[in-house]
Amino acid sequence: MMAMDEAVRQPGAAPVVLRLDRLRKEYRPGLPVLKDITLDFDKSGVTAIIGPSGTGKSTLIRCVNRLVDPTSGSIWFEGADIAQVRGSALRAVRRRIGMVFQEYNLVERLTVMENILTGRLGYVPLWRAYLRRFAEQDIARAFELLESVGLGADFANRRADKLSGGQRQRVGIARAIMQSPALVLADEPTSSLDPKTSVEIMELLADISAKQSIPVIVNIHNVELAKRYARRIVGMTGGNVVYDGKPDGLTAQHLSEIYGGEEWQ
Amino acid sequence: MTASAAPNAPSNMAAAAFPPNWPKRFAWAALTIYAVYAISVLDIDFERIVRGMDNARRLFARMFPPNLQADKLALIRDGMIESIQIAILATFVGVALSMPIGLAAARNLSPVGLAWAARGLIAILRSFHPVIVAILFVKAVGFGVLAGILALVVSTIGFVSKLFAEVVEEISAKQVEAVRATGAGFGHVLMFGVFPQVMARFVGLAVYQLDSNLRNSTMVGIVGGGGIGAPLFTAYQRFDYDVVLTILLIIIGIIMLMEVVSSRVRQIFQ
Structure with missing residues (x-):
């Protein structure tokens, strides 16, 4: 029934970056949105989580950096269970996990440069952040990232609210990578974008993931995009994982199981 | 499906579409x-x-022409300068205090207990008109500008922190969440996620309050709080309506000037 990617499971294979162990989330007691999810993520490439709306994909991803608190289960990341950490320990974990959002979530009234350097806030004392006295190499890296997400240095001083959706998402990605993360989470990064821009953004995520060897976990509605850019696909429905494997193993039958029905295919 | 547009439309369609x-x-x-x-x-x-x-x-007939004698003008000038000082100092102190109080009162950032405490404080400060507060302070610290300043500080906090709390409650949680997700601490989140969203409106509130304090500072003088209020009141009582007119014209001029300045300041902080 469940098509497991063997490489992930074998001990001694690619090191596991993130391990979810019986992760459960109930917003209301007795009504789990995530039903004891167990998944390992290794250090390579893009993993796409697909599934219908309201199936807990977003909750799953938000549990990882604890924007949502899980009800039970554990989240192993960099050698520790982070499912219950709080305060400065939680902030230290978040510094190591970049996040890309569906609606970009840039701070609209800050410039592109300020938004990208937001990725360094976890490392910079408050007064330095206030005076915008970021380290020289951080600023240099921000300019580099601006280049590598395809925007270029002349965007640095533009305000985020002057950008188009695609440009904003590029800044969002640069902000996440600016954290030098061990893992990037992307919550529906293309859902607010037109088809062409969606492809460009997925391409960029896959490209950065490969070049900087940062694993990316992406929630995505578009099955075609998921198959095209992900190395591994996790199919969820009703709070359970019903498919976990390579994109080319994903059949029409799997898709009916994930989304229900067949007429839409 | 029949061709009829609405086979099960209610009998009284107008009432169904726009219920009273x-x-x-x-x-x-x-x-x-x-x-x-x-x-x-x-x-x-x-x-x-x-x-x-x-x-x-x-x-009005007795007011014209306005009294422009040098000694009267000197008196008015001194009073006016004092009023402006009261307004600026009260605004500065009041607005500075309003920021933390307003943040504490914002229910989306502040713990429930603190938020209600701050809201209670604001409600108390807002209960009385500046003139009534000024009377209290004149009794407490004596006649003069200090009483006027303190009275206007109270009303400034009451107004600015209440509206500032509302502004903070309206911010986009998504932008804040993104900053939080980078591992930034609370102070950093405030600085990079919250303040950029609210500063323009905070400055707007502060400028509006400066304007309003200028007008109120002419009033606290009537009860002994310093400024142009006292000469104005005296002129009324002595039926020196021509002096009254001079003072009123100068106040109008300054308020208009303030209008220009405040719209400029708002543009800068847009």
């Missing part, structure tokens, strides 16, 4: 009835208004 809002109708009716009742009880009649107009005309 009875509570709203009732509220308007009650307000109208009360207004009519209040007028009938309060002995407001047209004849008195006509007589009043006549008095007003005579008063």
Whole structure:
């Protein structure tokens, strides 16, 4: 029934970056949105989580950096269970996990440069952040990232609210990578974008993931995009994982199981 | 499916599409009835208004021309400068205190207990008109600018921190969440996620309050809080209506000037 990617499971294979162990989330007691999810993520490439709306994909991803608190289960990341950490320990974990959002979530009234350097806030004392006295190499890296997400240095001083959706998402990605993360989470990064821009953004995520060897976990509605850019696909429905494997193993039958029905295919 | 557009449309379509809002109708009716009742009880009649107009005309006639004698102008100048100082100092201190109080009162950032405590404080500060507060401070610290400044600080905090709390409650949680997700601490989140969203409106509130403090600072003088209020009140009582006019014209001029300045300041912080 469940098509497991063997490489992930074998001990001694690619090191596991993130391990979810019986992760459960109930917003209301007795009504789990995530039903004891167990998944390992290794250090390579893009993993796409697909599934219908309201199936807990977003909750799953938000549990990882604890924007949502899980009800039970554990989240192993960099050698520790982070499912219950709080305060400065939680902030230290978040510094190591970049996040890309569906609606970009840039701070609209800050410039592109300020938004990208937001990725360094976890490392910079408050007064330095206030005076915008970021380290020289951080600023240099921000300019580099601006280049590598395809925007270029002349965007640095533009305000985020002057950008188009695609440009904003590029800044969002640069902000996440600016954290030098061990893992990037992307919550529906293309859902607010037109088809062409969606492809460009997925391409960029896959490209950065490969070049900087940062694993990316992406929630995505578009099955075609998921198959095209992900190395591994996790199919969820009703709070359970019903498919976990390579994109080319994903059949029409799997898709009916994930989304229900067949007429839409 | 039949060709008919709405096979199961209700019989009275207009009523179904725009259902009457009875509570709203009732509220308007009650307000109208009360207004009519209040007028009938309060002995407001047209004849008195006509007589009043006549008095007003005579008063205005006695105001012209405005008194421009050097000694009067010097007196007015000193009072005016004092009023402006009261307004600026009260705004500066009051706005500076309003920021933490407003943040504490914002229910989306602050713990419930603190938020309610801050809201309680704001409600108390807002309860009384600046003139009443000024009377209290004149009794407490004596005649002069200090009483006026303290009175206006109180009303500034009451107004600015209340509205600032509302502004903070309206911010986009998504932008804040993104900053939080980078591992930034609370202070960093405030600085990069919250303040950029609210600063322009905070400056707007502060400028508006400066404007309002300028007007109020002319009033606290009447009860001994320093500034132009005292000479204005004295001139009224001595029937020096030409001096009154001079003072009023200068106040109008300064308020208009303030209008220009405040719109410039708002543009800068857009």
